[in-house]
Amino acid sequence: MKPCSAINLGALSPCTLVIFGASGDLTSRKLIPALHGLFLSDSLPHPFHIVGCARTALDAEAFRTLLHEAIRTSGPAPPAGWEEFARHISYIPVQYGDAKSFTRLAESLRQLDRDHQTQGNRICYLATPPSLYPVIAAQLGQAGLAAEGPGGKGWVRIVVEKPFGRDLTSALELDQILHQSFREHQIFRIDHYLAKETVQNILMLRFANAIFEPLWNRGHIDYVGIVAAEQLGVEHRAGYYEQTGILRDMFQNHMQQLLALTAMEPPSLFEAERVRDEKAKCARSLKPLVRETMAEHLVLGQYGPGSSQGRPVAGYRDEPGVAPDSRTPTFAMLRLFVDNWRWRDVPFYLVSGKRLPHKETKIVIQFKPVPHSMFRDMLAERIIANRLTLGIYPEEEITLTFQTKTPGSRVCLRPVTMDFKYNQDSAAPPLDAYAKVLLDVIQGDHMLFWRQDGVELAWSFLTPILEECESCGDRAPQLHTYPAGSWGPEAAQEWIRLILNN
Numbered sequence: 377m378k379p380c381s382a383i384n385l386g387a388l389s390p391c392t393l394v395i396f397g398a399s400g401d402l403t404s405r406k407l408i409p410a411l412h413g414l415f416l417s418d419s420l421p422h423p424f425h426i427v428g429c430a431r432t433a434l435d436a437e438a439f440r441t442l443l444h445e446a447i448r449t450s451g452p453a454p455p456a457g458w459e460e461f462a463r464h465i466s467y468i469p470v471q472y473g474d475a476k477s478f479t480r481l482a483e484s485l486r487q488l489d490r491d492h493q494t495q496g497n498r499i500c501y502l503a504t505p506p507s508l509y510p511v512i513a514a515q516l517g518q519a520g521l522a523a524e525g526p527g528g529k530g531w532v533r534i535v536v537e538k539p540f541g542r543d544l545t546s547a548l549e550l551d552q553i554l555h556q557s558f559r560e561h562q563i564f565r566i567d568h569y570l571a572k573e574t575v576q577n578i579l580m581l582r583f584a585n586a587i588f589e590p591l592w593n594r595g596h597i598d599y600v601g602i603v604a605a606e607q608l609g610v611e612h613r614a615g616y617y618e619q620t621g622i623l624r625d626m627f628q629n630h631m632q633q634l635l636a637l638t639a640m641e642p643p644s645l646f647e648a649e650r651v652r653d654e655k656a657k658c659a660r661s662l663k664p665l666v667r668e669t670m671a672e673h674l675v676l677g678q679y680g681p682g683s684s685q686g687r688p689v690a691g692y693r694d695e696p697g698v699a700p701d702s703r704t705p706t707f708a709m710l711r712l713f714v715d716n717w718r719w720r721d722v723p724f725y726l727v728s729g730k731r732l733p734h735k736e737t738k739i740v741i742q743f744k745p746v747p748h749s750m751f752r753d754m755l756a757e758r759i760i761a762n763r764l765t766l767g768i769y770p771e772e773e774i775t776l777t778f779q780t781k782t783p784g785s786r787v788c789l790r791p792v793t794m795d796f797k798y799n800q801d802s803a804a805p806p807l808d809a810y811a812k813v814l815l816d817v818i819q820g821d822h823m824l825f826w827r828q829d830g831v832e833l834a835w836s837f838l839t840p841i842l843e844e845c846e847s848c849g850d851r852a853p854q855l856h857t858y859p860a861g862s863w864g865p866e867a868a869q870e871w872i873r874l875i876l877n878n
């Protein structure tokens with residue numbers, strides 16, 4: 377029998393999912409397709425109801441049509457079972473700054489609880505621009521929509537999308553406002569990256585196999601590379617990106633999570649608090665970057681004109697909505713050190729950028745060369761050291777490179793790879809990341825969500841770097857231009873070659 381733990385669907389409590397910002401991109405592109413998929417596989421609780429809330433004046437029918445259009449035009453075939461799924465969807469317009477609007481919302485939700493017998497269990501999903509998170513959280517508190525019933529009945533959960541603030545101070549402010557109405561166990565800070573099957577697999581690979589963990593340290597590992605490359609440019613999100621840039625968009629959350637999963641110590645049990653404790657310990661061990669030497673550890677870039685998929689494309693500053701003198705970085709390469717017993721002096725290279733040659737996410741574990749080569753008199757070339765690659769996108773795979781003898785009379789070595797494709801030998805399709813996080817919120821499982829101390833530690837590390845970069849001081853890392861479609865600025869090429877080509 378295969379060791380796996382299944383979701384006990386019978387144990388899922390009935391509930392209502394209230395989505396704020398429901399007229400937006402995230403709802404129609406990610407949340408509704410994920411919920412629709414869960415509905416088709418009968419993985420949602422019974423009963424279950426979805427309420428869209430936003431300022432746009434819509435009725436339920438118009439809202440369902442809007443969602444149907446979005447899902448129909450993005451998929452290869454008309455969505456199966458849509459009519460039945462759509463019966464679980466309604467819409468209530470709200471004005472975020474208006475207390476009366478939330479009082480009316482509370483009354484409508486209580487009526488829906490009675491109509492659909494969802495027992496007062498409720499998830500409030502904030503799918504709005506981040507500036508509205510504090511406003512909505514406070515309104516929910518004032519309207520009595522944050523309070524839970526006695527004895528675990530009528531639970532209330534709030535889901536907050538990244539970014540959780542834009543620096544340490546604003547992250548602390550957001551947390552304070554959330555905690556005025558909600559308790560920590562009610563708060564789910566989403567990073568859907570963590571719910572990707574291959575990202576979850578990092579812990580399984582490390583801690584469910586005896587062969588890797590003894591080698592997973594400074595004694596055997598030369599360096600670690602973590603790459604999250606985007607082929608696309610800023611697209612239609614200039615308004616968001618101009619305020620954010622690559623460091624806030626990727627490094628504060630996804631990249632630090634991939635780093636934590638790669639570098640953390642084994643928890644005593646695969647359980648939310650213990651896993652999050654170990655991640656926090658890892659974040660606490662990050663060696664801060666100091667102003668004097670920051671430029672030696674960080675390369676920042678912004679894409680200029682170039683080509684992508686054989687077509688000429690504009691530079692970042694020429695994109696619609698971007699300031700012509702914008703200093704927003706679209707590429708960063710950060711060399712950092714986890715200052716503890718296991719990892720001392722092992723560099724971790726974190727690379728992410730937009731308009732790179734292709735979309736790719738992977739973690740490279742580069743082992744040290746053999747300590748002594750008995751083949752040195754026969755081989756012209758050095759022996760290529762072993763490398764373990766955890767592919768997250770587009771290939772969900774694990775690859776181990778090692779040396780073998782080339783067949784024939786001569787003594788020659790050749791590097792070969794052993795591949796594991798994540799989906800091979802698996803009958804079940806992988807669970808979409810948003811479907812996974814939504815199911816976890818419904819079940820109240822915090823394992824894949826950020827805890828506040830993790831958010832604060834991530835910002836504590838990054839905020840001084842952001843301040844230095846944004847100060848444009850003498851020693852601040854320079855913002856290099858790189859051609860769209862290349863692997864970033866010239867200044868990063870030495871590290872890029874190390875990670876990508878060995």
Ligand code: NDP
Pocket residue numbers: 396397398399400401402403405406430431432472502503504505506508537538539
């Ligand atoms: P949108 O920009 O599409 O906004 C969502 C909705 O919020 C809009 O439909 C609009 O609804 C309302 N809104 C927008 N601007 C304002 C404003 N200034 N004041 C009041 N209401 C406003 O956002 P997304 O759906 O793309 O993203 C939602 C959240 O999820 C963001 O925090 C984003 O960072 C995060 N996120 C998004 C991802 C994505 O793929 N889109 C991926 C990961 C995270 P109305 O006018 O009807 O009120």
